[in-house]
Amino acid sequence: FVKEAFTENADYDWNRFDFVVSEMIGALDELLTMLGERHALPEQRLHVKEYREVGLGVMGLADLALSMRLQYGSPEFLKFLDVLMRRMINTATKATALRAKDLGVFPKYDYEKIAASKFYKDTIDADTDELVKKYGMRNSRLLSIAPTGSISNIYGVSGGVEPFFQINYTRRIVSMFDEEKTITVWEKTPMALAKKMGVEPEKLPAWALVTSQNLDFIDRANVQATIQKYVDTAISSTFNLNNSATVEDVMNIYTTAWAKGLKGATVFRDRCAKIGILAGINENTEDLNPATPPHVHVEEKWTNKKTNEVKEYVTHISLSSSGHIPEKIEKELCPLCGDVLVKKQGCIQCNNPECVYEKCAI
Structure with a gap:
């Protein structure tokens, strides 16, 4: 146009x-x-x-x-x-x-x-x-x-x-048979502009x-x-x-x-756990600035409509590169600091990072 x-x-x-x-x-x-x-x-x-x-x-x-x-x-x-x-x-x-x-x-x-x-x-x-x-x-x-x-x-x-x-980059191509290829792509329009201006692409303004x-x-x-x-x-x-x-x-x-x-x-x-479709030429894919995996807990209250019995639960969710792991237990307060207890990898621990309380199954 x-x-x-x-x-x-x-x-x-x-x-x-x-x-x-x-x-x-x-x-x-x-x-x-x-x-x-x-x-x-x-x-x-x-x-x-x-x-x-x-x-x-x-x-x-x-x-x-x-x-x-x-x-x-x-x-x-x-x-x-x-x-x-x-x-x-x-x-x-x-x-x-x-x-x-x-x-x-x-x-x-x-x-x-x-x-x-x-x-x-x-x-x-x-x-x-x-x-x-x-x-x-x-x-x-x-x-x-x-x-x-x-x-x-x-x-x-x-x-x-x-x-x-x-201006140039490597493109990953994954076929339906999971065969992966990489090709180097140079953008045509910057190349055309450089030619019109009589300079190398790297010397463009x-x-x-x-x-x-x-x-x-x-x-x-x-x-x-x-x-x-x-x-x-x-x-x-x-x-x-x-x-x-x-x-x-x-x-x-x-x-x-x-x-x-x-x-x-x-x-x-760039360089997250999932490699992007586009990547720079010969780029290292190692994450040089990894974030701390987040951990959250969700509190729920359930009421039995027949008996009107109320139970409170806490679900602790740990996120990692391979997915998320929910751990659900009945709500219980820490006897040391009063914060909520959560289940982490088989142990009941206090959600307060400054508290040392935990009880683990042997």
């Missing part, structure tokens, strides 16, 4: 963008008609008929940023992205309205409910609303951002709304070398939040963190995601 890509005169082809979005909404609607009866459950088939939800997404967002000579996550990029996504939802809505004109609205369509929603009020332009008022909507949902991990590799662009993972490994999570969240404003379902994407990330860093990401209105956020910390 970018004319004169990688140059100072780079310009977005809005007319082509409008055409492609409209065509794709029509194609996805046709797929519902063709494949809607193939869902396994009758409830699924009924839902398809009544709501006709589609989910047009994007991929190659990091490539777009470089093609426009914009730094992924920068204020200039966010401003462009806001215009792009508003245009996308309005173009998609116009397309579904025009299909409703010819094919009818989805059975559960209710203009008053739709128009009263905060999403509709915040994103739909007046001219788009006029079409919806006149013809209705063929589809109840329009945009949905998938991770596009495999198909983006096929096309040689960045996945979904993610930044580049790295800093704005062109933004990856998931060096992008501040706030900038990453701002990109997703800008897109989420115009996506009527959700966005699947991953915050890839360095091994040095702490529990507090992960918590900050989730609280920030919630505060910015993200409907979903996934975090993957």
Whole structure:
């Protein structure tokens, strides 16, 4: 969609963008008609008929940023992205309205409910609303951002709304027969930009070398939040963190995601127990900053409805790399400090880490 890509005169082809979005909404609607009866459950088939939800997404967002000579996550990029996504939802809505004109609205369509929603009020332009008022909507949902991990590799662009993972990286491929292979992948767009600028990829300016490994999570969240404003379902994407990330860093990401209105956020910390799909070239997979496995206990009160007898229980849960182990006993208080006693690996111990009380079976 970018004319004169990688140059100072780079310009977005809005007319082509409008055409492609409209065509794709029509194609996805046709797929519902063709494949809607193939869902396994009758409830699924009924839902398809009544709501006709589609989910047009994007991929190659990091490539777009470089093609426009914009730094992924920068204020200039966010401003462009806001215009792009508003245009996308309005173009998609116009397309579904025009299909409703010819094919009818989805059975559960209710203009008053739709128009009263905060999403509709915040994103739909007046001219788009006029079409919806006149013809209705063929589809109840329009945009949905998938991770596009495999198909983006096929096309040689960045996945979904993610930044580049790295300029080059190793990708693990596990077949259905559990045969594992690794391949080295070089991102095509940074290579093309480097060629246009007449430099080696490693010598590209800093704005062109933004990856998931060096992008501040706030900038990453701002990109997703800008897109989420115009996506009527959700966005699947991953915050890839360095091994040095702490529990507090992960918590900050989730609280920030919630505060910015993200409907979903996934975090993957490098070198965790589960090796990621993407990894840097020749990277050591040892966790250099392991967190202390958490231990929690849950208190419950059960009442026998026949006898009205009340019993209290404490379940202590130990988490490890191999899973979790629940240990449940009747609630009992420590005779030394009064805290709750829990069962840990065959012993009854005080939950207070400063207390030494325990009783073990011999």
